[in-house]
Amino acid sequence: MKHPFTISLFILLCVLSLPVWAQPKYPFPQAGKRTYFGSHLTTPQDEQNKIVTTYYDHWKETYLTESKKVPGDFKVVMNKKGWTVSEGIGFGMLIVVQMAGHDPKARVYFDGLNRFRKRYPSKINPLFMNWRIKNETHPKADDCATDGEIDMATALLMAAEQWNNPAYKKEAIRLIRALSLRLVRKDNSLRLGDWNIEKGKHEGTRLSDFATAHFRAFYYATNDPKWKQVEAKCYAIIHTLQTNYASATGLVPDFTVRDSKGIWRPAPAGFLEGKNDGYYSYNSCRVPWRIGLSAVYYNDPQAKKIMNRFMKWARLIPPHRFKAGYRLNGQALVQYSDTCFRSPMAVAAMATGDQKWLDAQFNTIKATPENYYSDSLTLLSLLVLTQNYWLPSPASL
Numbered sequence: 001m002k003h004p005f006t007i008s009l010f011i012l013l014c015v016l017s018l019p020v021w022a023q024p025k026y027p028f029p030q031a032g033k034r035t036y037f038g039s040h041l042t043t044p045q046d047e048q049n050k051i052v053t054t055y056y057d058h059w060k061e062t063y064l065t066e067s068k069k070v071p072g073d074f075k076v077v078m079n080k081k082g083w084t085v086s087e088g089i090g091f092g093m094l095i096v097v098q099m100a101g102h103d104p105k106a107r108v109y110f111d112g113l114n115r116f117r118k119r120y121p122s123k124i125n126p127l128f129m130n131w132r133i134k135n136e137t138h139p140k141a142d143d144c145a146t147d148g149e150i151d152m153a154t155a156l157l158m159a160a161e162q163w164n165n166p167a168y169k170k171e172a173i174r175l176i177r178a179l180s181l182r183l184v185r186k187d188n189s190l191r192l193g194d195w196n197i198e199k200g201k202h203e204g205t206r207l208s209d210f211a212t213a214h215f216r217a218f219y220y221a222t223n224d225p226k227w228k229q230v231e232a233k234c235y236a237i238i239h240t241l242q243t244n245y246a247s248a249t250g251l252v253p254d255f256t257v258r259d260s261k262g263i264w265r266p267a268p269a270g271f272l273e274g275k276n277d278g279y280y281s282y283n284s285c286r287v288p289w290r291i292g293l294s295a296v297y298y299n300d301p302q303a304k305k306i307m308n309r310f311m312k313w314a315r316l317i318p319p320h321r322f323k324a325g326y327r328l329n330g331q332a333l334v335q336y337s338d339t340c341f342r343s344p345m346a347v348a349a350m351a352t353g354d355q356k357w358l359d360a361q362f363n364t365i366k367a368t369p370e371n372y373y374s375d376s377l378t379l380l381s382l383l384v385l386t387q388n389y390w391l392p393s394p395a396s397l
Contacts, residue, residue, distance in 0.1 A: 024162050027101020028053070031387040037299040039355045041362055041385060048386040051366045052379070053102050056095070059379050063372050064092060064109060067116060069136040074112035078372040082136075086129040086144060089117045090151025091376040097158045098383055098390065110159055114171075117152060124194040127178040131193065143195040146183050147209045153179060154214040157221055157392045169221070176218050180226050188226070188233035192272065204257035204267055207241075208286035210234035212303060213293040213391060220394040235302040238291070240264050242309050246328040250309025253328065254283035266328065279333060281325045282373070285341045289381050292347035296384065297391065307351040314345055315354050319361035339365050340374040343381035350385060358385075 026033070029049040041048055065082065067073035076088035092113050100106035120139055122128040128144035129152070156172035159165070183191050190205045191197065212231045219227035241252050245266055255267035255277045266278035273283070288310060294303035313330060314322065322342050325333035343365045349358040362385060369375050383389040 024100035024106070025164060026098075026162055026390055028099050028103075029101075029386075029388050030098075030390050034297075034387070034390060036296050036387045038296045038351045039349070039353045039358050040387065041350075042355070042359055043362065045386075049388070052382050052386050052388060053099075055366070055369075055375075055379050055382055056099050056102065058369050059095070059375050060103070060109075062369070063088075063375070064096075066112070067136060070115070070119065072112055073116045073119065074109050075116050075133070076113070076372070076376070081134070083132065083134045084116075085133075086117065086131045086148030086152070088148075088372065088376065089113055089129065090148040090155065091380065093155035094151050094158070095376070095379055095383075097155050097162055098388065100162055107159075107163060110155070114152075114156070122194055125178060125182055127175060128182075128194055144183075144193045146179075146190055146193055147206065147211075149175065149179055149183065150209060150211050150214055154211070154217055154391075157217055158390075161392045173222060176222055176224075176227075179218075180224065184226065184230055188229040189237065190230070190234075202272060204255050204271060205237070206255055206283055207238065207252050208254070208283045208290065210238065210287065211290050211293075212300070213290070213297055216294070216298060217391050220392065235306070237264050238287075238306050239302075241266065242306065246309075249313040249326070249328060249330045250306070250311075251280040251313070251326055251328045251330070252284050252287055253278045254281050276325060276333060279325060279327050281333065282340065285325075285338075285344060286377060287344070288348035289344035289377065289384065292344065292351045293384055293389065295351035296347070297389070304351055307348045310345070310348045311352040311354050311357070314348065315357050319346075319357055320364045322361075338374055339368055339370055340377045343378040343385075347381050347384050 031045055063076050065075055065077045067075060075084040076092040077084055078088055096106045096109045117129040120130040120133050122130055122144040123141040124143050128149050130142045131145040133139050153172050153175040156168045160169035182194050190209050192206055196202055212234050215227045215231045238252055242250050253266040255271050256264045257267045259265050269275045269277060271277040291303045291306050294300040295307050322345060323332040323334055324336055324338035324341050342361055346358055346361040365378055
């Protein structure tokens with residue numbers, strides 16, 4: 001047996017010789033490293049960061065699960081049965097790449113999530129992920145959902161910069177090009193998934209897919225003007241809906257469809273998921289996080305205008321009483337609340353300078369874990385609210 005000192009010295013040399021890419025470029029916390037526009041939380045920054053790490057530790061313990069079929073692969077489970085969806089894998093990849101530094105296993109989890117998504121491809125386009133996996137051993141062949149693909153592609157770009165590994169960027173570029181070819185229509189509107197190609201009943205779009213800040217990262221990475229056009233189209237659709245159907249509230253529906261004149265309008269009940277498809281419900285509750293990120297991170301004037309329309313109405317509601325769904329006229333659909341509605345609206349308050357509403361809403365969401373969807377959206381919103389959310393820089397791409 002070798003001498004213990006010799007073994008210890010060998011281990012130390014191995015650690016010191018680790019390549020630069022093994023260490024995160026942007027370790028958590030990142031607050032203070034970038035300019036964030038709008039209002040900022042008045043809670044001390046150290047306390048803000050602690051709230052994020054506590055929430056992350058809960059999220060990881062509760063929802064980030066190792067695959068039973070392939071040890072070392074990971075998924076984000078949505079229920080006690082162990083089901084997962086591509087949306088959740090996208091959320092997970094966005095979260096763990098930004099928590100590197102706090103979590104020493106962040107890259108292990110990221111790579112495990114990335115392998116998992118590729119192990120279950122869409123039956124239509126193998127570059128995309130099957131949108132729902134109920135059973136890992138005998139999964140049902142299915143198609144993709146646009147939102148998950150957008151977030152996974154963005155997370156891969158972030159990983160390329162976080163761990164200085166061009167392999168992630170190469171993979172991201174392939175996925176972004178597939179998105180451009182298969183999930184973007186000729187008019188630059190987004191399809192619901194790779195199945196949503198033919199004209200007919202489902203010729204619509206999901207507003208929670210309007211990840212305009214992520215589309216800007218796609219443009220920086222590819223120099224493809226298509227992504228500028230997609231970003232502009234998203235703003236144009238929201239503007240039409242807010243002007244024509246929600247002038248008093250700024251609210252937008254879960255889904256929108258084009259009428260016979262080509263004008264976007266709220267989808268009818270039962271368009272895709274249920275009776276609330278034309279209302280502000282469990283899909284569109286993500287819009288203030290998606291669009292608000294463009295406002296606070298890029299100071300985008302169109303994003304700020306959209307958020308101002310939201311907050312002109314929402315600031316009249318006590319933050320803790322903001323309900324889990326509304327008709328576009330502001331009539332509540334239910335009488336209960338949910339953090340997946342409140343936390344993105346806090347991003348809207350941040351974007352529009354509503355300091356009192358921002359601080360009050362932050363206090364309602366910072367320690368109220370609920371379920372996979374709500375906790376994932378709350379954690380992503382908390383990263384924005386605490387100025388820890390970051391996106392790949394143009395220079396690095």
